[in-house]
Amino acid sequence: MIRFSESTLGDLVIEEVYPHFCFQHSFWRILLILLAFISFIIACIFNRLAASDSNSIFTHRTGSISDNNLTEFIPASWTFSIWGIIYCWQAAWLIYAITRIPRKSYINYLYIVPNTLHSSVFIFYIINMILNIGWLFIWDRGYFGWSSLVMFFMFITILVPMIITHVLLQPNRLIYFNSKRKLDIWLVRILVHNGLAIYSTWLYLATLLNVTIWIVHVHNKNFQLITATSTAALALVLVGIIFYFICENFIFYFSMAYTFSPWFVMIFTLFGVLSKNYTRNDIPDRNKFYAFMLFIICCILFIIRLGLFLVRYYRSRIPTIQEP
Numbered sequence: 001m002i003r004f005s006e007s008t009l010g011d012l013v014i015e016e017v018y019p020h021f022c023f024q025h026s027f028w029r030i031l032l033i034l035l036a037f038i039s040f041i042i043a044c045i046f047n048r049l050a051a052s053d054s055n056s057i058f059t060h061r062t063g064s065i066s067d068n069n070l071t072e073f074i075p076a077s078w079t080f081s082i083w084g085i086i087y088c089w090q091a092a093w094l095i096y097a098i099t100r101i102p103r104k105s106y107i108n109y110l111y112i113v114p115n116t117l118h119s120s121v122f123i124f125y126i127i128n129m130i131l132n133i134g135w136l137f138i139w140d141r142g143y144f145g146w147s148s149l150v151m152f153f154m155f156i157t158i159l160v161p162m163i164i165t166h167v168l169l170q171p172n173r174l175i176y177f178n179s180k181r182k183l184d185i186w187l188v189r190i191l192v193h194n195g196l197a198i199y200s201t202w203l204y205l206a207t208l209l210n211v212t213i214w215i216v217h218v219h220n221k222n223f224q225l226i227t228a229t230s231t232a233a234l235a236l237v238l239v240g241i242i243f244y245f246i247c248e249n250f251i252f253y254f255s256m257a258y259t260f261s262p263w264f265v266m267i268f269t270l271f272g273v274l275s276k277n278y279t280r281n282d283i284p285d286r287n288k289f290y291a292f293m294l295f296i297i298c299c300i301l302f303i304i305r306l307g308l309f310l311v312r313y314y315r316s317r318i319p320t321i322q323e324p
Contacts, residue, residue: 023104024109026112032126036122036129039130040091047062047083047087050140060140069213071209071230074212074277075269075273076276079276082268083202090195097117097192100117105175105176106178115172118165120161120164121161121165124158124161125161155204158196161196165196167255182324185324193256193258194261198265204240211233231286234287238297245305257312258319267298270291
């Protein structure tokens with residue numbers, strides 16, 4: 001007896017209801033998806049090597065370099081365990097992207113139409129993974145200025161696809177509905193949107209940390225400069241938090257309603273900064289106070305964000321379970 005999965009039955013129904021559509025694979029799109037996944041696996045391997053003891057490829061552990069270049073903005077070492085969460089989320093959305101290859105909408109294969117995961121998303125992602133690997137070598141050799149520049153471009157090459165996927169979901173929702181693919185709308189929001197958002201948020205913070213280490217290193221770890229650059233980094237974190245809060249709650253609140261992961265990164269990292277520096281006696285109290293206030297502000301804004309989400313959800317001003 002032959003049994004079909006629900007997904008297979010859905011594809012058969014689509015072919016019967018819409019026989020006039022020609023379902024053809026796009027091999028270059030498939031290649032981009034697979035290359036993105038392969039580049040991610042390779043980046044994970046290099047990151048694992050960089051995090052281990054010195055070997056024939058890397059001379060220092062990634063974390064030990066940060067420990068030897070302390071600033072008042074650097075978080076506790078356990079904070080960097082967030083990389084594990086980030087990479088698990090990347091694996092999840094990339095695997096989901098691969099599952100779209102054999103499945104269909106009522107117009108074409110799901111990875112082609114609806115065009116939520118645009119081909120440019122995978123191009124940017126491949127570039128990001130190449131930069132990721134390159135950053136490991138540059139950081140390992142102590143070229144902090146160049147590593148800051150590479151980290152900035154890593155941030156940009158994830159920020160852009162994050163924006164693209166948010167923008168493209170809304171106009172393609174009707175295709176998902178008509179194709180009986182409502183679950184995919186939620187998978188895009190949970191896996192893709194939040195996966196790219198958690199990565200880009202961490203890269204924003206990591207770029208600021210990298211720049212502070214570079215400036216301090218250039219000026220021979222001057223104590224006053226350490227305090228000043230750390231204050232500037234904390235100020236830019238505040239700017240980023242406020243900018244993101246405004247965008248997600250008042251400008252793009254419909255598209256970003258379910259993108260919560262940046263708040264987790266911000267709160268987690270700021271708590272790590274407090275944990276590392278609040279009890280230190282070798283630094284002034286100014287940045288301890290700033291970091292504490294920034295942590296409180298971030299928590300308050302997150303609570304407000306949750307309140308706005310609940311109000312809009314019950315008033316159906318954002319997507320709901322019934323109308324995703």
